[in-house]
Amino acid sequence: MGWLSIRKFNLSVSNFRNRIQSNLHKAARGNHKSFRIVADQYLNFITEYLVVAGYHEEERIRHYCGEIYHNLWLRIAYLRRVSDFESQLFVLLKTIPVNVAPFQDLLTQKLIMLNSLQRFLVVGRDLENWSAKNLSLSSRRTKQELKKPLFDAWIIMTGFRRDTIEFATNECMEKVVEHMKGILEQSEHRRLCKKVKQNAIASEFKAECLQLRCELVELRQNARWTDDYKREFLNDLIEDISAIEPLKAELTEKLKNQTSFQYVPLEVRNN
Structure with missing residues (x-):
């Protein structure tokens, strides 16, 4: 049908997700470097979602990115599977209201x-190829x-x-x-x-x-940050989360989450 291909992966999807899974396990044990690796993989998704929600000011986008990752780090002990992490990401993104502003272009007016x-579906499927x-x-x-x-x-x-x-x-x-x-x-x-x-x-x-x-x-393309800006953000993020003590998941909570896929504290922590 002549459809355009928006994105191509260099690695297979399974290898990509296995790498995230491995780093999630390390992050759950307090490894900041592993959390940084995971955060880097989802940064494009988050910035694209925010632009689709009507945000174009760099400072506001950066603020929301930091807030989301702080909350993900807070719950990292509960996020054992990649789908747990992505589900919690969706929960946090849902709390962000659309940004309705004057003089928005026609595409933004439709997207909001x-x-x-x-x-979430448009960004996931059509921009990030999930x-x-x-x-x-x-x-x-x-x-x-x-x-x-x-x-x-x-x-x-x-x-x-x-x-x-x-x-x-x-x-x-x-x-x-x-x-x-x-x-x-x-x-x-x-x-x-x-x-x-x-x-x-x-x-x-x-x-x-x-x-x-x-x-x-x-x-x-416009929503994504430059490599230098990403590096600066991630460096600041690691410094910030070093002062945040993650919630400790009880054994019963871990077992419930393994069977229900749902047992994660959903309250948003505002910074």
Whole structure:
């Protein structure tokens, strides 16, 4: 369908996540260097999420990044799995309100209309190339439950109105969003291309999505910090967390978290 590829990994996803898992275990034992490695891996995600939420001032973005990582460090003993860390990250990101400001560009005006789950999915899937499985684990929702909010997000971002679209067209558009990452078999891909080509509204929607993905590539690049600025932030972060004593997880809490995937203190610690 001619979709753009926004990001390519040099390492396999499994190796990438195994590395995070290993450093999470070390960080849980008080290793600041390992926490820094983990923090570095998610810094792009957080800054991109904040820009999608309407933030463009560097100081405010840096403040929120620091606050999020302070809270993650505080709960590090509970975050034994990568999905625990990502789920807690989602919980913390949800507490940040959208930034509505005058004279925002048209794309930002649309992006701030998304709810926190939609923003998380757009950043995770379309900017950071997370798999459906990883999004499901981090959001604590099934893959099926994530289809509608993701489709709704693209409807909002492209400016289409669902209430004026007939069922067959809507279904075709849902398939466009669901499979824009190029995961279809060749025969299914051809069938979907044919359906889209024969449907004027779905065809227009696909074109709008392609244009939007180009805009998201530019947004992603603008949202990311330079290597020097990242290094400065991470150095300051390690200095800050050295004064923060993490919460100590009781054995019963650890066991509950291993079985429920939910047992983590969720209150936000404001600095």
